[in-house]
Amino acid sequence: xxxxHARRLTDQAPVVHRPRWWRRLPWELALLAAAPVAWxxxxxxxxxxxxxxxxxxAHVPARLLVVPILVIAGGAVLxxxxxxxxxxxxxxxxxxxxxxxxxxxxxxxxDAATTAILAGxxxxxxxxxxxxxxxxxxxxxxxxxELRMVIGSDVVASLEPGSPPPQVPSxxxxxxxxxxxxxxxxxxxxxxxxxxxDPRTVxxxxxxxxxxxxxxxxxxxxxxxxGPVARVVAWGHVPLGPATLRGVFEDLPVEVVDVRPLPxxxxxxxxxLVHTDAITTDHIFAVxxxxxxxxxxxxRDDLQTAGLPLxxxxxxxxxxxxxxxxxxxxxxxxxxxxxxxxxxxxxVGLLLYLExxxxxxxxxxxxxxxxxxxxxxxxxxxxxxxxxxxxxxxAGGLALAHGLxxxxxxxxxxxxxxxxxxxxxxxxxxxxxxxxxxxxIAVGAATFAHSRIARANPAEVLRDTP
Amino acid sequence: MTLHDTPAASCRDVVRAYRIDGSxxxxxRGVTLDLAPGTVTxxxxxxxxxxxxxLRLLACLDRPDKxxxxxxxxxxxxxxxxxxxxxxxxxxxxxxxxxxDNLLGYLTVREHLELGAQLRGMSAKDPQIDDLLDRxxxxxxxxxxxxxxxxxxxxxxxxxxxALGPPALLVADExxxxxxxxxxxxVLDAFAVLAEMGVAIVAATHDLAVARRADRVIQMRDGQVxxx
Numbered sequence: 293x294x295x296x297h298a299r300r301l302t303d304q305a306p307v308v309h310r311p312r313w314w315r316r317l318p319w320e321l322a323l324l325a326a327a328p329v330a331w332x333x334x335x336x337x338x339x340x341x342x343x344x345x346x347x348x349x350a351h352v353p354a355r356l357l358v359v360p361i362l363v364i365a366g367g368a369v370l371x372x373x374x375x376x377x378x379x380x381x382x383x384x385x386x387x388x389x390x391x392x393x394x395x396x397x398x399x400x401x402x403d404a405a406t407t408a409i410l411a412g413x414x415x416x417x418x419x420x421x422x423x424x425x426x427x428x429x430x431x432x433x434x435x436x437x438e439l440r441m442v443i444g445s446d447v448v449a450s451l452e453p454g455s456p457p458p459q460v461p462s463x464x465x466x467x468x469x470x471x472x473x474x475x476x477x478x479x480x481x482x483x484x485x486x487x488x489x490d491p492r493t494v495x496x497x498x499x500x501x502x503x504x505x506x507x508x509x510x511x512x513x514x515x516x517x518x519g520p521v522a523r524v525v526a527w528g529h530v531p532l533g534p535a536t537l538r539g540v541f542e543d544l545p546v547e548v549v550d551v552r553p554l555p556x557x558x559x560x561x562x563x564x565l566v567h568t569d570a571i572t573t574d575h576i577f578a579v580x581x582x583x584x585x586x587x588x589x590x591x592r593d594d595l596q597t598a599g600l601p602l603x604x605x606x607x608x609x610x611x612x613x614x615x616x617x618x619x620x621x622x623x624x625x626x627x628x629x630x631x632x633x634x635x636x637x638x639x640v641g642l643l644l645y646l647e648x649x650x651x652x653x654x655x656x657x658x659x660x661x662x663x664x665x666x667x668x669x670x671x672x673x674x675x676x677x678x679x680x681x682x683x684x685x686x687a688g689g690l691a692l693a694h695g696l697x698x699x700x701x702x703x704x705x706x707x708x709x710x711x712x713x714x715x716x717x718x719x720x721x722x723x724x725x726x727x728x729x730x731x732x733i734a735v736g737a738a739t740f741a742h743s744r745i746a747r748a749n750p751a752e753v754l755r756d757t758p
Numbered sequence: 759m760t761l762h763d764t765p766a767a768s769c770r771d772v773v774r775a776y777r778i779d780g781s782x783x784x785x786x787r788g789v790t791l792d793l794a795p796g797t798v799t800x801x802x803x804x805x806x807x808x809x810x811x812x813l814r815l816l817a818c819l820d821r822p823d824k825x826x827x828x829x830x831x832x833x834x835x836x837x838x839x840x841x842x843x844x845x846x847x848x849x850x851x852x853x854x855x856x857x858x859d860n861l862l863g864y865l866t867v868r869e870h871l872e873l874g875a876q877l878r879g880m881s882a883k884d885p886q887i888d889d890l891l892d893r894x895x896x897x898x899x900x901x902x903x904x905x906x907x908x909x910x911x912x913x914x915x916x917x918x919x920x921a922l923g924p925p926a927l928l929v930a931d932e933x934x935x936x937x938x939x940x941x942x943x944x945v946l947d948a949f950a951v952l953a954e955m956g957v958a959i960v961a962a963t964h965d966l967a968v969a970r971r972a973d974r975v976i977q978m979r980d981g982q983v984x985x986x
Contacts, residue, residue, distance in 0.1 A: 387869075391876040394869075395862075402864035402903075656862050659854075662819070663877050664847025 318373055323366030330358045356427065356703055357627065360696045364419045367692050368685075372412035375684065379404040392669040395660075396676035407681045410642065414685025415692065417635035418726045422693035424627035425719035430697065430704040431624075433501070433717040438710040439611040440499040444487075444556035445583035447591045450604040458580055460493070461598040464591075468584040469497030472568065474577055475559060477539035479546075482530060485561050486537065487554075488568040488578075491516055497583035499555050504712040507552055515549050518569035522546045527554035527711075528562025537564065542573060553711035628722075639733055642678075646741040657745045667746060674745075675738035682734040686727060764831050765792040766926045766958030767816055772825035774811050785811040787981040788825070793927065793958045798949050800969040801962040803978035809962040810931065812978070816960060817850060817929045818842040830926035847877060851920030851957070853913070855932035860916030861904040867891070867915050868900040874922040890918045893951050895944075910941025917948045921957060928952060930961040934968055946971050 334355035383401035388394045400407050440446065450473075451458055460468045472488040489498070491513045500509035517523040521534070524546045532551060537544040546566070557563045571578075582600075584591050588607035595605060657670060697716060705714035774786040786808045793799055793816075801809050814820045815827055818834055821842075827834040830849050834842060854860050861870060871890065872882035880886070891897045894914045904912055913933060920928055933949075934942045946968065949959050953973075961968055969975050977984040 387872060387882050389876070389882065391873055394873055394876060394882070398864050398869060652863070655859055659852075659859065659862070660877075662817070662846060662852050663874065664843060665877060666843070 318370060320366040320369035320373070323362050324370065327359050327362040327366070330362060331355050334358060353703070356700060357623070360423050360700070361420070363696055364416055364423070364692055368412040368415040368419065368688065371415065371688050372408035375411055376404040376408035379407060390669075391665060392673040393676065395665075395670075396673040396680075399673075399677050400680060406645070410678070410681040411685040411688065413638040413641065414682050414730060415689035417631040417638060418686055418689030418730065419692040419696075420631035420634065421628050421726055422690055422719060422722055423696050424624040424631065425722035426693060426697040426717065427624045427700075427704060428628075429717035429719045430701065430715060431706060433503075433715045434705050434713075435707075436608070436612075437499075437501050437504065437712055437715055438707055439608055441553065441555050441711050442558055442611060443606050443608065444558075445497055445499045446586055446608045447582075447584045447588050447595075448606045449582040449584065449595050449600065449602055450606075451580040451582075452601040452603050453577070453579060455580055455601050458582060458600055460582065461594065461600075463594055463598075464582070464584055464586075466496055467586055468582050469493040469495075470580065470582055472571070472578045473556070473581050474539065474571075474579070476561070476577075477537060477564075479526070479530060479537055479548075479562070479564060480535045483561050484526070484528070484530070484537075484564045485557070485559055486539070486564050486566055486571075487556055488566045488571045489513070489516075490568045497585060499583075499585070501712070501715055503715045503717070504553070507550070509555075512550060512552065512554065512565060516565065516567040518567040520545070522567060522570035523549045524567075524570075525550045525552065525554065525565045526562055527552060527557055527565075530562045530564070537566070539577075544570060546570075553713075557711075635729075639737075642733070642737055643740065646737060647744070650741070650744045653741070653745045654747070667742075670746070671738065671742045674742050675735065678738045678741075679731070679734040682730050686730045689726070690723060764795075765828070766795045766830060767793040767960070768826075768828045769812070769815070770826040772812075772815060772822045772827060774815060774820070774822050785981055786815075786822070789981070789983055791976060791983060793960055795926070795958050796953050796956045797973040798953050798959045798961070798971070800972035800975045801960060801978060802964070802969055802975060803984070807978040808981040809978055811981075813929050813931055813960070813962050816927065817852060818846050848879070848923070849926045851923070851925040851928040853916050853920050853928060853930040853933050853961075855935040857909050857912035857916065857936065858904070860919065861912055863904055866901050866903050867896055867907075867918075870915060870919045871922060874919045878923050880922065884922075886922060890921060894918050894948050908941065909937050910944045913937065913941075913945045914948045917945070917952065921952050921955070924952070924955050924957050926958060928957050928959045930959060932963055932965075933961050934963065934965045939967070942967050 334353060379401050383397070383404070386397070388397050457472075458470050460470055469490065471490065471494070472486075474486040474488065477484055477486050494513050495510060498509060502508055512525045515523055515525055522537075522544060524537075526548050528551070530548055530551050532548050534545070534547050537546050544566075546564075548564075554563050554565055582595075584595075588609045592605055592607070595602060660670065661667070701714050701716040703714075704716070769789050769791050772786050772789045773784070775782050775784040777783075789808070789812060801812065803809055811820075815822055815834075816829070818829065818837075821835055825835075829845055832845060832849075834845070837845060852860075862873075865873060868887065868891070871887040875882055875884050875887060888897070891900055894917065896911070896914060896918060899907060899911060899915075904915070907915065917928070934945055937945065942965065949961075950971075952959060961972070963969065
């Protein structure tokens, strides 16, 4: 009995601590899960509130900053974790044929956690900088496109009523088109503004950006005809189908074949794009205009020296004054600045890490040099060891930024009532800059590490190996 | 002279001096010796007797001021730096006192041998690798990394790492200096295996066990061979 009692006291089954299932989940999933919550919690009907009075400034919804930071941080850590797992599981299956490659690959695989951290630390600032630049460029491009859609081009020069059709000055060849604007006409019972354009030259001078969603300006122009029933394209609340265009010129039977955003909607009335040959009679209310692409300051000078009977010159710059997008883009420029700060921290961390392993690598370097590995081979191995994770981080960071910008692009439109909608701009300059910086850091860090390691002299006495 | 008659290494009247703080210190004073293929030579003597300097010259890591050193028939003094590096890569093996200095922590036993094979211009799949692992009793440790091995096993891996090729000469500096008596024998057994393969082994040592099992013992004092 006593023995049985004693066994009961001593032979206890070992306690198995099974962590709850949620404790096995990667913690970065919490960041990713928080992103949609933040998106909903910080939702706002307006993307950017224009300044309503003295002292007020446009603002951008916090979710456009908070959600990307959560996704970038969580995504980079999760991708790093998956990379480390993949390296551990599959990395040892291949044996590179060259000694330097073998060394580099084995160091990468055996130190998979460090490789993943380096890749993640590279990806975060690159993603933040590229996303910030993408948002800034997209907001500017969208806002500029909205302004150009209002006046129709960079510069619109109106001639005196009754002037003969103007010839495009030779200095403006290829970037200007002449058209007639006839405001306040009737399309059945609707008041519309008519733009009579020459399909051959309209693309030279009328604004369009092929990144705008939907059909292009070319698609619209290609549909215009000047037959007995002119085929026209409209923008606004205009029904499709046959109609009659009435005004100070004789009634014109038309067929509205398409309704889609068009440049030149200035007065709030729908715009109707008509083939210039469809309106044969001219009249005093038709205003001849030159729509020109280019720098407004230069074009203004060109126009004034061209000897045209101008009454008015409207430029994109006039509309830009007081535009609300600049304060908004400043917010994202701060994000770019923050990413530079983050990148600097990552670089300092990388250098400290390289410094910390110098002693061990110097010992290995002496061994390898005595076995015949050339300094160039060792430098190459170090470069590959650092460059591969950095390149993986670069690719991952760019992919994260691209995915975020695409997913959130609808919110980059500051004025959703104004066409053409958000235009997603790819920040090629920023991509080039961060790519070059990443490569320079990889090469510089490898050179630094090699110079620190290669201070060891293989000709030292064997037992004095540092 | 047949190939077998050619010494793996030979020194003739080798002199090496260093300048330390402006004064000249002669480390070797006219050393002459031959190391035959397939033999184990123990180099013994007190500290400062010139053992390490002689090892460094035999390892082609330095050049003599006077005299001649031939490795596998090649005159070392006439070789440029790149030529000595090539000779080191192809015909010499190294083994250091500290087991940790002989191995790379991120490579397994087999990967060490694969790297060694590549550095010597051989394929990483060369059958010599499995043969060496078998002969040195490391076949069941091929997938282990250095920290998973005992000191004696680490030194045997270092011997296998150095023995690929095989080299003409294995230069070992206090190869058993950090091993306990129980594991010294396994290292000396490995030396015997290499010697059977025709490799000449020269080991600087203070360990009597090494000297006892060597085919030849060279006693050095004041930069000269005192007894051989």
